[in-house]
Structures are given as C-alpha cells and as structure tokens.
Amino acid sequence: MSKNKNIPEETVHQTTAVVLEHGFTNPGVEPHEPERMTNKDAKAAKRAERQVTAWFLLSIVFTIAAIVAYIALPIRDNDMSSVHPNNLFLGLAVGFAFLSIGIGAVHYAKQLMPSHEMQEPRHEVRSSDEVREEAAEILHTANEESGIGRRTVLRRSLIGAAVVAPLPGVVMLRDLAPVSQGLVNPAEKLRHTIWGDKASLRLVQDPDGRPIKASDVQLGSAFHIIPENLNDIENHSQKIIEKAKAAVLLVRLPEDEIVSGAEDGYHGILAYSKICTHVGCPVALVEQHTHHLLCPCHQSTFDIADSAKVVFGPASRPLPQLPITVDSEGYLVSKGDFKAPVGPSFWEIEK
Template identity: 50%
Template structure:
C-alpha cells in the first residue's frame, strides 16, 4: 500500500516569469542579466574576468628560487645517471640463456630507463610550476587564418615565454636540461644500433616444434589431449608435448611462442573448409587446430565466439572464421591463420600430421601475403 502524502511533501508551483521578475528587481551583485522577450532564460552574463594573481614563494623569496633551481638541476642530473646506467646495464647485464638471466636484464634496463625518463618529466613539471611565469593571459577567439599582425604577436609571445622561463639566464639549469634530453635517446638507440649485426636468420620462422607424430598437449600443463575428451563447441589452448626438462629451458620460451595453437571442436557439418591445397584432410571429426599468432602483427588470437565460429584478435580486431579455413572476415590481417594438420594415434590422442605448411605470425619481407 502506498503512503498518503503529507502536507510537507507538497510543493508550491511558481511561474517562471515570477522568478525572473524577482531576479530583475534584486539582481545579484556583479552580474549583468539580459533576457529575451517572453521571459526566457538569461542569454548573457558579464565576463567575470581573470582572478587576482597570487604570487608564489619563489616569486618573492630569492632563497626559495635558488633552492628550486638546484632541485631541478638535481632531477636532470638523476636523469643523466639513469641514461648512463641504462647503457651500462645493456652491456653488463646480458641475458645468459636462462629465464632468470632474461628477467634480470629486462629489470635492469627497465629500471634505469624509467629513472632517466622520470627525471626529465619531474624536472620539467617542477620547473614549470615553481620557476616559469604563471601569469594568466586571456586570448580572444578569432578566425583560423590569422593575419600577419597576429602571427607577429604570437611569435612575440613565444619569445616572451622563453624569456619568462629564465633558461637563458640560468646556465647550469640549461646545461642540465640539455644533457638529460641528449642522453635519454641513447637508452634505446644503443641497443638498436648494437643489434644491427645480430641474428637476422628469418628461416627459423618457417619451422616450429610440430612434426609428424607430435602429440597435442594442454597449455601450460603439457597433458596430452584425447579427441574423445573434446565436446562440440569446446576450445583449448595447445602446445606440443615435449619432455619436462625441455620445458624448463630458455629455448622452450622461444619455440613455444611460435608453436602455440588454438584447438576447437566444431560440428563436422559446419566445416566449410578443412583441407589443404593438395586436398588432404587436416581436421579430425570436426576438430581443427590453427596458429594462435595473428597474421597482422603477431598478437595472441584467442577470443573464440562459439555461435559464429569466429576467432577475434584483441589487439586490432582482426577476425577469422574457424569453420572456413580461418579466413579473414574482418580487420587488418591480410591472410588466414596457418592450420596445423592433425589426426589421432592408436591410443586416441591427437597428434600432428606435420608442421605448419607456411610460416606463422605476421608477414615479413620474404612473405608479403
């Protein structure tokens, strides 16, 4: 049952014109109200202007200003040390082929590069907040195409801004800023330059760990997969079955990245393409296996939509049809996902018939399609 309204629940309806008349008779101080005919909403108010400027401590205290200058110089110096440390870490902390070595090298490079970049960023922010001019300026809107006079004024404003920053008068500060900005690009330029003579053997992308008779195993446990264990509509992330000691090696990380597969069981009647160009059957009883590496830029493709049989790449939304040879139906990818030909062994486990018939991953200079 609803409650009955009380007297204090009722509201008094006031005509809009009464409110406007009341405002016009007793206008708010400092506000110019203009109304249109018919007592509509106010259409113009007086510009309140720029609030009174408040001086900072560095504007009134020379000692505080010098302290802030030294602090900014210190931050730029820390950035320089971080950049130098990054270069040292690149050569001194090299990956030794183990997971721990790769992790240590990555952490050393990441921390030193972060120190270098953060030093520049924090120094620039502190400089602008404590030492640069903070006076408010109002510029009227104008047409996009500025007149020569306006452009001259803009150039003058930029010149005034450089003068306000004080960079010309503060030699130590300028030197620290230039040094930090000059050293930071070396943190990624040195590794790039030093890798020019590295391993450019692209033939390794043509072959993976898959070979005839290799069992398909669940990722990451490595447990072999029976065809009978998969129901229609199910999907599984798959790796090749390898010895446990090999799974603990650094080489396994690289090889696994090329060999990962998404396994899906479809209704056999839904399959529109499950054969190689030579006419061989590459699926087994509706079970298909495709590379998880997107043919666009190599992201992991693993978002499977059961009703449409579409596989979506989360990076750039390339979409592949699992029922039709993993052909591209949407997005920037320009070729289907490579298919792993599969069958079953005498014990009912899923095995590979062979390696992928084409290189996995994105296209490269020897494979444009």
C-alpha cells in the same frame, strides 16, 4: 607581476549583454599569486636554474645506470633468480631517469617560466595574417621571458637528458639479435617451429601433456595444444621460446559449415596458431555461433570456418593452420609444420 591583455570594447559590450540577460556577474581574473623570489632576486633565479640543470643531469646518470644494470645483471638461462635483480635495477634506473626529467621540467615551469594571467576573446579557427604575426611575436616573447634561449647550460642539459633517455630501450631491442649469433635474420629463427622437427607428432594438451584423441574433441570445444616433443628440450629458455611459437588452438566445427581449410583438418577438427598475426598476442577467445576467433589485445577477428581469414581488426593475414590427422591409435597428430610463418607479418620480411 600580473599583466592582463586589453579586451576589445566590442567584447566588453557582448559580455555585459550576457550578464544582463542571464543575471550573473563576470568574476574576472583571479587575484595574482604573490610574486616569486625568482622574479625579484637574480640570485634566486640563478639558483633555480642550477637546480633544474641538476635534475636533467641526474636523469642522464640514471639512464647510464640503466644500461649498466642491464649488462651487469643479465638474465641467465635456467636461473630464474637472475630475473628479479635485472628487472628491479633496470626498472628503477629507467623510472628515476624519466622522473628526474619530469621534476626538472615542473621546477622550471614553476620557478622560471612567466606567470602572467591573460584574458583574451575567442577567435575564428583560421587566424588572419595579423594574428599569425602576433602569434609569432608571442612565441618570440615567450622565448625571451622563459630564458630558454639564453640559459645555455639548462637548455643543453635538457636536450642531453631527452636524447639519452631512450638509450636503454635501444640497447634492449638491439640485444634481440646478439652479435654472438652472427646477426642471423630474426625472421629465419621464427619461420619454422618444432612441429616440423619430426613426422606425426602427437598433439598434447597444455600444460599436462596429455595426448588427445579425435573422439575427445566435441563440437564447440576448444583445446590449448603443444607438440609432444616440447618436453625433450632441456634448456628452459629455449623451451619457452619454442612453446611460444608452436602454441595451437584446436577446435571442432560441423563439417558442412567449414568453407575452407577442411583438407588440413580431420572430420571438422581444425588446428590454428594461437599467435595473432598483428603483434603476436595469444588468440584464444572462441565465439561458437559465428565460428570467430578473437584476439583480446586489438580485437583482430578470424573466421575459423574459412581458413582463419581476417574478418575484422588490424591483423593483415590469416592465422597459420597446422595440418593434422590421426595415428593408428586414434590420437591426433601433425602432418608437418604450419603452412605459413607464425606470428606478426613483419616476421616474413626478408633482408
């Protein structure tokens, strides 16, 4: 059933004036669509309600299936074949869980929500008390017409689906600090890297592992660096974790242009963590003229010539510097671990 709101006479006169001035006619409200069966037949409305409820309940089932898939199909160390089924079934279950909520919401809107066309004039941004009272009345009417207040099963199934849907994310995030490891503070695991495991570790290129001499690093060049002891780690998963923490960007600047940080470098050669201190993205875009280092994720910008201090963007602290020197053969080596914790600042938070 179509229902138009009465238009004030003043608005009608204004509209007529605009029509006369510009020479076009007011098209008015489009013809109302044929009345829905759910408006005419109580049984059809009840059937639609059951269908919507079924979609919401199905979402809960898929959410539980996602949690089961995550636990039943774990990603095993040194077994890349276990990654595919884990990602496949987890992704499908989470996707169908949200899809079911979406389908149920659309079906609810199309079959059970009011379908009135309304036409009303613009009003000032700040409404009067009378208009606010009218808005409250409209909300009350909408609640009555939509039936969300009286359709108890449908409402509870929607709330249940919305509450349960985030659980797979909670389970996966919780698994970042597994009980089997005694709930060790994650910050402690990320505070130190394998650069600090041995003295005078050679800087080698990623991925070929070739050591670098100071003479190899020319002005304007940049190298992606890993520690030479990385290949000593046999466990593949652990090796990936340690590489992510120890990754370094090596650059060379004119010595007279370095403001600070030269004491931990070697003749203008500086080494900084590649892990952005904002949310951990890899930082690797070097602007040679300004000596700026850019994170492509959120545009945090660091000044390499001034201890990699933040000059722009959301990062809150400089990139940690790796102290370096050369050995007796002229190869670049580390003098210890990074001078500050790597990665996002929240890693420094103590319990």
